[in-house]
Amino acid sequence: MINSINRRSFIQKTAYTLSGIALANSLLAFEANPEYVDAPLFDVIIVGGSYSGLSAALALGRSLRKVLVIDSGTPCNTPAPHSHNFLTQDGKVPQEIAHIAKQDILKYPSISWLDDQVTHAELKGNETIIETANGKKVRGRRILFATGLKDIMPDLDGYSACWGKSILHCPYCHGYEFKGKKIGIMGDGNTAFHYALLVKNYGASLQIFTQDSSKLEKVQRDALGRNGIEIIESTVKKLQHKDGWLEAVQLENGRTVHLDALYNRPLFEQHCKVPVHLGCELTAQGLLKTDPNQQTSLKGIYACGDNSSFRSIPVAVATGSTAGAAINIDLAIEDF
């Protein structure tokens, strides 16, 4: 009888704050905190449950850490029909890779999952209070932002429809699929030259669209000329495509150039502004500054994946794994 009453009151106490959280672990700690007494405490809250966050969760779940992953479900590679250059998963649909990874981590009973968006974080002594769009409040001893980047689509007719399908940002990810095709580069200066170096090997024809009079240096122009790469100094005003598959670019000067794919790197921003509002520093490129352990400029706040490093799934997984191990040792030292 006593046991059943205790059990009931425990369930009542937890039901309010935990509704909506898929709890794999029922042993949540409710440590006293005057303002957030009902907010459950986790060893680690991972914000972002895509490749980098899932990789960190795996290391932490295998270390018996009490982890909550909160994910809003919009990874950056959603427009891409297939993903490449990640060993064992080459050519898979991006969502399928993430699905397999999520199944892997939810096998570990100390890992919980919440479909929600983190909107606010606040440091309170040794803990960070996290708030979500659906009104949940949770506390973490360590926070890991695995929140990725958001690409900003330029105001160019056809661009967003082609992005991820036939507008490419990375030759390693999608260059092979367009080998021997008619390829363009929309860009100028060192960025365009760097793309030309990498992409020339794939293309039967390669043209650079500099949008305006080119900033390429003479030595670069000469090298491009030697390699048969045309520089077209006119603004691209429209992309002709069928269901996102590029057919031609229309230029300001009236010319239409037939193309199968276009390399371009759009501007980006941090997908989640919470770490910056919390006080984490950014690099000049707009990435979160991290040390070799993936810790940001704030103690106890970590970052991994695209928000702080080179954009690729293998790197996201590597930095996530590094962050998971670094957070685990950080907690181990504190508790020992």
Ligand SMILES: Cc1cc2nc3c(=O)[nH]c(=O)nc-3n(C[C@H](O)[C@H](O)[C@H](O)COP(=O)(O)OP(=O)(O)OC[C@H]3O[C@@H](n4cnc5c(N)ncnc54)[C@H](O)[C@@H]3O)c2cc1C
């Ligand atoms: C079009 C395109 C194609 C690509 N193709 C390839 C490829 O073929 N091969 C390859 O290796 N790489 C590819 N990449 C790069 C690769 O997708 C990224 O490097 C990888 O997705 C980074 O993983 P991540 O976990 O850091 O971030 P993401 O995968 O972007 O995931 C971030 C996660 O955090 C969540 N999130 C953000 N803010 C919040 C918040 N406030 N609260 C809760 N959750 C939040 C998001 O919803 C998302 O689920 C491609 C990228 C793009 C844009």
